[in-house]
Amino acid sequence: MSTTTLSTPVSRRDFIKLTGLAGGGLALAFYIRSGGEASAAERGSSDFTPNAFIRITPAGAITIISKQPEMGQGVKTSLPMIIAEQLEVPWEAVTIEQGDFDAKYGSQSAGGSNSTPNNYDNFHRLGATARTMLVEAAAQTWKVPASECRAVNATVVHSSGKSLSYGQLAAKAATLPVPAEGAVRLKDPADYRLLGKRFPQVDSRKLVTGQPLFGFDVKLPGMLYAAYEKCPAFGGKVVSANLDQIKRMPGVKDAFVLEGNGIVKELVPGVAIVGESTWAVISARRQLRVTWDEGKVAEQSWNSYVAEARQKAAGPGDKVLRKDGDIGRAFAGAAKVVEAEYLYPFISHASLEPQNTTAQFKDGVLEIWSPSQNPARNATAVSKLLNLPEEKIKIHLTRSGGGFGRRLSSDFAVEAAAIAHRVNGAPVKLAWSREDDLRHDHYRPGGIHFLKGAVDAQGRVTAWRNHFFTFGEGGSPGSGGSLSPDEFPGRWIPNYQAEQTMFETGWPMGPWRAPGSCVFSWVIHSFIDELAHAAGRDPLEIRLELLGSQDEKPGSGGPRSAAYNVARMRNVLKFAAEKAGWGRKKYPKGSGAGIGFHFSHKGYFAQIAEVTVTREGQLTVDRFISVGDVGAQIVNLSGAENQVEGSVVDGLGVLLMQELDIERGRVVQSNFHDYPLIRITEAPKKIETYFLKTDYPTTGLGEPAIPPVAPAICNAIFAATGKRIRQMPLTKTDLRWS
């Protein structure tokens, strides 16, 4: 909604030194060389293709390749905007093409909100390098110094007024050497024409008219359709199936068993049905009868883990994650001690487009069309499984109907590849049903935190203990189930102890939008509120005191450790409070405001919710304020705001209703009737988004805005009703008051 400039006391250079943040992604030299056709003339083409991402034809057609997978996070628009900005071409004149999976593009994994920080600087240089070459081509044509020429609107203009279009210069530019990095000048951000403004997604027209874009929309000549039935209990194997009966059904071409390769994120055992249409396959599947060997995972249930955790809560954790000071002494000498259990269930990604992939094995080559966030992983997995060299695997990236981390796994692509390999010849589209998607997700792990905190007579937080129960396999927690020793408020509270006890399960887990952060922030900021209340302190004031006056908190080392720029957090927090009128505004009973903040994925976010709860317990989020600091430049303001608003709605939806029951090693829910998602009627009435512009590197927005959403809302519910929410989802708590 608004971008505000703010300077922070720690300079960018200091920050880079402290965090090593500048080194994300591949070296520029790789991109500058990669796919570049400086010798295009030798190849007989007069197109100007200075690198793998830019193509300008003599007819003046300008194409920018988008290498990252697009799943709604907007990178197909925002990243090419960076190149177009430096290239000095009008945005309307550019055609954006989705790149296939290809080593010349470098990493094409879209996850961890890394697409922007890993490519930002390089993409500026790619565009600027091409512009420099076009200017040089004009200067040579006119026999004038390049310094007398400038690029504007896909044209090079000389100080005398004469000009040549990029198309006219393409053939000449294609013969020039790529200039050294030092010879390329980047634009002054004050001169940006595109960055920071709002642009609709480049696929907008296709999206609103229903043109094919998604994996589910792929259609190839002679294409067959497939379904893949897996054991409802995780890890189960096929004993037998009525394959002969299925094969005789109308429209069915084949039915067979796949053994699986023992890797849950690649291929688990199941029964494939291949047919002439989606409906033929769905109809046949209804008659499929499989006898499963369910295995030992079928003995594991969520409720028994919760009961076990409650028994063990007071005892020591299996592992001490962090230990500072002496919590025992601090608790003994505290003015007030608060204890609470916080619990959140397993949930699903539930991207609206179910998992799918189309694959074809023909003449020894396996071709894949997949809505993947991580095509490289698919290539490796398929290569190993089918014993094919990677050069015999061709991967096309389609648009994804939502990702949220789910499509970093390879299972749906590997299943399709294995089925197509067996079919041998025809292309096969594997489409998961909603039920498949919900019951064979790689879930966000649930968790239970037993917290104990202390405040002293001055109301300062003096001690914090967290016994965290998590889930994992092979001795380590699933993705999103690891609590960093540096997680706030570790490093801040003098007596701090975090312990972990892990349950070994065979339940598949995977990264879910802001893994870990998306739940830890709720636990931590809800509990800070409890301590504030116990101490009789204002929730904002106690947080500012806790953050302290130091500007920078160095990481304490280790793989999950990161420096924390306290100054940036204080600034977003204060700005949010000001926007909300914190402390000045009075709310009637049943209404109130709550606050939360979180640093993750390189972004600093503070959020404030204003809610109303009716006497009957009906919750409305009246107003939701997000303030983020993701560095020096918002790329596409429209996309950026969309990510933040979407995060707010997503965070609220998770809090309101998302919950899976896992019983006997399988998910009980099956579709949106028993696993509801948030609807428009439950969305906040108003969302305000502010970005503070700082001197730091530009970073991503897919994730960092979601973690503080749930605590801000729960703290507001407490302010409104006096009811503390210690369990997700909200359906577990009676919100009625009188």
Add this chain to the structure above:
Amino acid sequence: MKYTLNINGQSRTVDVAPDTPILWVLRDELDLVGTKYGCGIGQCGACTIHLNGVPTRACMTPVSTVGRMKVTTIEGLAAEADRLHPVQQAWSELDVAQCGYCQAGQIMTAAALLRDNPKPSDDDIDGAMAGNLCRCGTYMRIRAGIKRAVELNAGGKEATQ
């Protein structure tokens, strides 16, 4: 079984099993893939089409029940090819979509709302759109998009690009 259907003003004949949902007829037989599959049980609205102008879940509608009813899909929503319906225009201007997978269904529902109720209140909007899920959480922009479409309609401005 052979069925002759009226799809976006054209007569199309398909040969499919009578219980085939019109969703799969559109997608697999007629290459109209704008209508999406999200749940198959009438819960998400991604498959919303108009049958004689009434928003309908294509995943729950067997082809045998369609008969001569006029089927309108997202591909045929605009009055003329190469033009946009005001709702499509508004969606495009305001950049409503994130992943976009739900948006054809959202647009079909919104278009039907505005035809019956050209000036919907905020509650009317939420009420009409409550059957369409958006996993990406674009609800704020869906509300704004409908308001923008109201303006476009009121201006009598036939949307172009």
